[in-house]
Amino acid sequence: MTATSRPALIVLGLGLGVLLIFPALADRYYLQLVTKIMLVAIFAISLDLLVGYVGLVSLGHAAFFGLAGYALALAQRHLDLVSLWTTLPLALVVSAAAAAVIGWLSLRTSGIYFIMITLAFGQMLYYLFNDYVALGGSDGMFVNTKPTVSVAGYDLLNLRNRTAFFYFVLGWLALSYALLVMLLRAPFGRVIAGIRVNEPRTRALGYPVQHYKLVAFVIAGTLAGLAGYLNAVQFGVVNPAMLGWRESGLVLMMVILGGMGTLFGPVLGAFVIVLLETWLEGLTEHWLLVFGVFVVAVVLFLPNGLAGLLVRPRPAAEPAEEKNGDG
Amino acid sequence: MAEPLLRTDGLRKSFGALHAVNGVSLAFDKGIVHAVIGPNGAGKSTLLNLLSGELTPSAGRITFAGRDITGLTPDRIARLGIGRSYQKTNVFPSFTCFENVRLAAQARLPSSMRFVGAADALSEVNEQAERALMACGLSGRRNAVASSVSYGEQRQLEIGMLLATQPSLLLLDEPLAGTGHEESRRVIELLQRLAGGHTIILIEHDMDAVFAVAGQLTVMVNGEVLETGTVEAVRRSRAVQDAYLGGGATP
Numbered sequence: 001m002t003a004t005s006r007p008a009l010i011v012l013g014l015g016l017g018v019l020l021i022f023p024a025l026a027d028r029y030y031l032q033l034v035t036k037i038m039l040v041a042i043f044a045i046s047l048d049l050l051v052g053y054v055g056l057v058s059l060g061h062a063a064f065f066g067l068a069g070y071a072l073a074l075a076q077r078h079l080d081l082v083s084l085w086t087t088l089p090l091a092l093v094v095s096a097a098a099a100a101v102i103g104w105l106s107l108r109t110s111g112i113y114f115i116m117i118t119l120a121f122g123q124m125l126y127y128l129f130n131d132y133v134a135l136g137g138s139d140g141m142f143v144n145t146k147p148t149v150s151v152a153g154y155d156l157l158n159l160r161n162r163t164a165f166f167y168f169v170l171g172w173l174a175l176s177y178a179l180l181v182m183l184l185r186a187p188f189g190r191v192i193a194g195i196r197v198n199e200p201r202t203r204a205l206g207y208p209v210q211h212y213k214l215v216a217f218v219i220a221g222t223l224a225g226l227a228g229y230l231n232a233v234q235f236g237v238v239n240p241a242m243l244g245w246r247e248s249g250l251v252l253m254m255v256i257l258g259g260m261g262t263l264f265g266p267v268l269g270a271f272v273i274v275l276l277e278t279w280l281e282g283l284t285e286h287w288l289l290v291f292g293v294f295v296v297a298v299v300l301f302l303p304n305g306l307a308g309l310l311v312r313p314r315p316a317a318e319p320a321e322e323k324n325g326d327g
Numbered sequence: 328m329a330e331p332l333l334r335t336d337g338l339r340k341s342f343g344a345l346h347a348v349n350g351v352s353l354a355f356d357k358g359i360v361h362a363v364i365g366p367n368g369a370g371k372s373t374l375l376n377l378l379s380g381e382l383t384p385s386a387g388r389i390t391f392a393g394r395d396i397t398g399l400t401p402d403r404i405a406r407l408g409i410g411r412s413y414q415k416t417n418v419f420p421s422f423t424c425f426e427n428v429r430l431a432a433q434a435r436l437p438s439s440m441r442f443v444g445a446a447d448a449l450s451e452v453n454e455q456a457e458r459a460l461m462a463c464g465l466s467g468r469r470n471a472v473a474s475s476v477s478y479g480e481q482r483q484l485e486i487g488m489l490l491a492t493q494p495s496l497l498l499l500d501e502p503l504a505g506t507g508h509e510e511s512r513r514v515i516e517l518l519q520r521l522a523g524g525h526t527i528i529l530i531e532h533d534m535d536a537v538f539a540v541a542g543q544l545t546v547m548v549n550g551e552v553l554e555t556g557t558v559e560a561v562r563r564s565r566a567v568q569d570a571y572l573g574g575g576a577t578p
Contacts, residue, residue: 187439187446194430197419205492206405206434
């Protein structure tokens with residue numbers, strides 16, 4: 001499993017070490033930037049479960065990211081919910097339920113049609129939130145207060161504190177990553193690998209492949225919701241763009257450029273793309289042109305994405321113990 | 328006579344005006360290798376696809392172990408104990424041979440929708456996979472990636488995957504298709520070993536293989552059953568000799 005191969009583990013361990021001491025080194029700007037990158041990384045690994053492991057390319061993944069953010073904003077405005085213990089589960093349930101419905105309908109198709117139908121659902125939600133004033137309209141909505149994290153009246157964590165929020169997001173990234181590694185090593189993970197490699201054969205062995213795909217879709221949507229919730233907390237605002245195709249396309253790019261089906265590749269992809277976007281934006285107004293050159297270069301020279309620099313992705317679920325001719 | 332393990336009653340599959348399988352009523356007895364032969368286009372593969380659920384019958388009924396399985400999905404039918412192999416090799420090419428049979432063996436779990444615990448650590452599944460690999464003669468190729476082993480070995484692997492699911496009925500669609508001489512000898516030996524303890528429906532063009540392993544024989548022509556019975560009876564049948572086995576010459 002490439003997600004836990006040795007070079008990947010070394011990079012992950014080093015990365016985690018740097019992140020753990022990062023708040024001591026960084027200024028406010030970079031602390032916020034890296035916090036954002038980490039929550040985007042959760043978004044990216046959630047999509048990698050679909051694209052890299054099940055083989056489902058979704059162009060509507062931002063829908064779940066945005067919905068969870070809106071769930072937080074609406075829960076604050078209309079239900080006066082301020083606690084993490086109520087708003088986070090609510091946001092996750094909203095994302096999961098949306099993923100169940102959209103997945104149930106979309107998974108009747110495959111290939112290019114699946115891409116189109118997920119895109120269509122994402123755009124429908126985008127326009128719903130963009131055009132409906134009660135949902136904030138094109139300006140979006142404010143998330144006025146950070147959720148409280150308290151037990152029996154005692155505040156465990158103050159999310160207004162940037163350093164605390166940094167570690168909060170880092171914790172969720174580590175947890176999400178570990179959760180996906182666990183799923184992929186479990187019997188469930190082997191079945192979805194079978195679906196990616198040869199879906200009809202997997203079905204003929206007795207696996208109800210549609211159920212597996214739907215479960216994967218809901219898990220991915222829920223994790224995307226977690227990222228969207230954190231995003232809304234960090235920036236204190238949600239807007240329709242969070243749900244749109246541009247956001248979906250950007251996260252898909254992180255997965256592909258980073259190296260799909262590796263988990264740590266999309267994390268790298270999130271870092272590289274957000275950092276590049278930020279730096280290039282500051283250097284030149286033609287930054288998208290430079291960014292485009294980078295994308296073309298990676299696609300041409302690193303067919304396995306940035307992760308391919310560290311490991312040669314092996315889709316087989318079994319570690320290579322002996323030298324085999326390569327097919 | 329005991330109830331057959333699988334029976335079809337008036338099974339029909341039409342594609343527009345073409346009746347690929349037309350009113351087929353057959354009984355497949357437990358413990359018997361039942362070969363289905365016939366010229367190309369006779370409807371043999373369509374029949375197999377109906378039995379495995381990959382196609383839905385236009386009419387008729389399929390009864391397996393006393394249960395109506397007509398119209399069930401392929402995964403349901405597989406879980407009920409009908410395993411199949413394909414005319415075109417159908418394995419997981421990027422998996423190792425072991426992982427191919429392991430995933431097949433895992434399908435026998437009550438549910439694979441398990442999210443915790445490493446799949447590698449399921450010792451019963453691993454043992455079942457090792458047995459299946461041994462049975463199909465590929466223990467030596469355990470860790471070779473499936474796409475890197477020879478074509479004949481891939482055919483063996485597919486049968487190994489089938490065995491790993493411990494089916495009570497095996498549907499084999501031309502297991503010798505595309506194999507060379509030496510490879511086909513190995514696959515025939517494997518079929519002979521299986522013939523002892525399994526109920527098999529075998530579609531095969533290679534008559535040597537059919538006569539080497541089959542107890543029952545059905546001849547299909549144009550989607551219909553021309554003759555069915557014991558191998559000896561069918562070989563003696565006038566209609567079969569005229570239509571298929573070649574102009575009345577007794578082999």
